[in-house]
Amino acid sequence: MVQTKLSSFLPQDSVRSPGGGGYIDHRYIKPGTIVVKQYQIDIAKNAVLENTAVVLPTGLGKTIIAFLVMAEILPKKILFLAPTKPLVQQHYESCAKFLAVEKSAVQMLTGGISVKKRRDLFSTATIVVATPQTIEHDLRFERYTLQDFGLVVFDEMHRAVERYAYVSIAKRCQCRILGLTASPGSKKKKINNILENLKITHVESRIRDDLDVRDHVKEVHLEWITVPLDPGLRAIQKPLHELYLETLGKLNKFGILTYKKPEYLSKKDILGARVTIQKRFRNKPFVFALYNSHAVLLHASHCLELVETQGAASFLRYVEKYMEKPKRSRSEQMFVSHPLLKQAVALAQSNRMLSHPKLAALYQIIKSQFELEPDSLVLVFTQYRDTIESIEAVVKRLPYVRCHRFIGQATQGTAKGMSQKEQQQIIEMFRKREINVLVATSIAEEGIDIPNVNRVVFYEPIPSEIRGIQRKGRTGRSHIGNVTILITEGTRDEAYFYVEKRREQKMQHLVREMG
Numbered sequence: 163m164v165q166t167k168l169s170s171f172l173p174q175d176s177v178r179s180p181g182g183g184g185y186i187d188h189r190y191i192k193p194g195t196i197v198v199k200q201y202q203i204d205i206a207k208n209a210v211l212e213n214t215a216v217v218l219p220t221g222l223g224k225t226i227i228a229f230l231v232m233a234e235i236l237p238k239k240i241l242f243l244a245p246t247k248p249l250v251q252q253h254y255e256s257c258a259k260f261l262a263v264e265k266s267a268v269q270m271l272t273g274g275i276s277v278k279k280r281r282d283l284f285s286t287a288t289i290v291v292a293t294p295q296t297i298e299h300d301l302r303f304e305r306y307t308l309q310d311f312g313l314v315v316f317d318e319m320h321r322a323v324e325r326y327a328y329v330s331i332a333k334r335c336q337c338r339i340l341g342l343t344a345s346p347g348s349k350k351k352k353i354n355n356i357l358e359n360l361k362i363t364h365v366e367s368r369i370r371d372d373l374d375v376r377d378h379v380k381e382v383h384l385e386w387i388t389v390p391l392d393p394g395l396r397a398i399q400k401p402l403h404e405l406y407l408e409t410l411g412k413l414n415k416f417g418i419l420t421y422k423k424p425e426y427l428s429k430k431d432i433l434g435a436r437v438t439i440q441k442r443f444r445n446k447p448f449v450f451a452l453y454n455s456h457a458v459l460l461h462a463s464h465c466l467e468l469v470e471t472q473g474a475a476s477f478l479r480y481v482e483k484y485m486e487k488p489k490r491s492r493s494e495q496m497f498v499s500h501p502l503l504k505q506a507v508a509l510a511q512s513n514r515m516l517s518h519p520k521l522a523a524l525y526q527i528i529k530s531q532f533e534l535e536p537d538s539l540v541l542v543f544t545q546y547r548d549t550i551e552s553i554e555a556v557v558k559r560l561p562y563v564r565c566h567r568f569i570g571q572a573t574q575g576t577a578k579g580m581s582q583k584e585q586q587q588i589i590e591m592f593r594k595r596e597i598n599v600l601v602a603t604s605i606a607e608e609g610i611d612i613p614n615v616n617r618v619v620f621y622e623p624i625p626s627e628i629r630g631i632q633r634k635g636r637t638g639r640s641h642i643g644n645v646t647i648l649i650t651e652g653t654r655d656e657a658y659f660y661v662e663k664r665r666e667q668k669m670q671h672l673v674r675e676m677g
Contacts, residue, residue: 220344232313242315257289266287323355457497479548
């Protein structure tokens with residue numbers, strides 16, 4: 163193929179090839195590794211000249227754009243930041259794959275490396291790939307500075323809010339800044355805050371329908387399947403919903419969480435109410451009563467979600483954990499001794515083996531997918547680790563399914579987390595199709611290089627447009643993709659589905675506006 167000379171991103175030197183073709187020919191890019199795509203060159207050209215946010219749908223090569231910009235900044239020092247260790251490892255390996263630099267010039271820093279070694283590596287490396295927490299910590303203790311750097315890349319830049327380490331690091335930057343994200347959020351104020359926190363003055367954004375990218379994305383078919391809630395689960399739901407409304411009412415009296423539709427309250431909304439209580443009622447004699455009501459509301463909300471989306475067994479496991487505690491806090495005691503909770507527990511105990519109707523629906527979805535495309539890869543997302551076991555048990559009944567779980571590193575109760583090495587092994591087995599169904603928690607949403615899959619299944623909807631877009635972005639890269647969302651009728655599943663849909667539409671509008 164024709165080699166394209168790209169010695170600079172200035173207009174007179176850039177490639178003018180609408181459909182792309184050929185490979186980038188640059189002194190700092192390994193030959194034959196990056197295919198010419200005009201929109202990537204156009205974006206990178208601007209990002210070299212000005213602090214830039216790159217907002218692109220998943221699969222359109224945000225990281226490739228970062229490497230094009232890095233190639234123009236080299237041989238100056240570069241810092242490439244990513245929020246998780248697996249993502250740092252991935253970018254470190256990509257540097258070796260795409261950049262024509264000495265192997266020793268690229269170093270990976272995480273908190274697992276000693277302070278002395280980190281300091282030495284940071285000073286000798288040309289490209290540092292790291293977690294922001296590690297860098298922020300070292301900068302705070304003045305172990306090194308960013309004075310000699312020509313570029314800092316902030317991957318998953320939508321995290322640059324409040325006290326996240328990205329914000330502190332950006333304040334110390336006196337060099338070019340590049341931010342990358344597929345989903346900046348649906349609130350204009352928050353987006354502007356992120357841009358301000360990262361000192362970004364220029365935005366390059368595209369949506370899937372834009373002329374210069376539409377030939378590089380595949381169609382994604384979205385479907386949602388509604389299932390009725392079993393009468394037995396509906397009976398358990400009723401007293402829990404009453405407990406939820408009763409506790410919410412106690413907070414409403416003080417102007418806390420005054421929503422017209424309680425079912426639209428997300429867990430994030432409820433968690434945020436604690437800050438409101440602290441700010442407005444800190445010195446009031448009844449503040450502890452408010453804290454206790456808030457804690458019971460969180461428990462009730464979580465129990466409702468478990469019954470509505472997972473089943474009786476998950477709900478009982480959660481409640482029994484508190485019932486079996488030898489010492490309980492005041493709020494925990496209020497929760498487990500409440501008559502409405504006791505009523506729900508009694509009903510659940512007589513229906514413990516009642517499986518959620520979603521499991522039967524999921525079985526049919528996966529069966530149909532493999533009958534249609536026997537060589538498929540399927541990714542199932544679920545909110546809770548508890549549910550993974552039920553899903554695995556059901557889908558493994560299909561003789562052609564090779565299923566495995568994919569979870570984070572943290573240990574939850576008796577459920578041991580997955581080490582970074584284990585995560586990488588699972589992804590590699592998935593890539594080689596030794597595993598063809600991956601059942602994952604949120605760890606699979608952001609950044610990690612999961613192969614393009616034929617179908618993504620949301621076991622339950624989520625109210626976050628950022629997470630929703632990241633999940634959907636796991637399909638529709640190299641071929642037409644399919645996304646299926648399971649919704650339980652008459653539950654918060656319905657509310658979450660419409661909230662996420664509305665927020666995603668709003669975000670698409672904002673992204674177009676930004677562009």
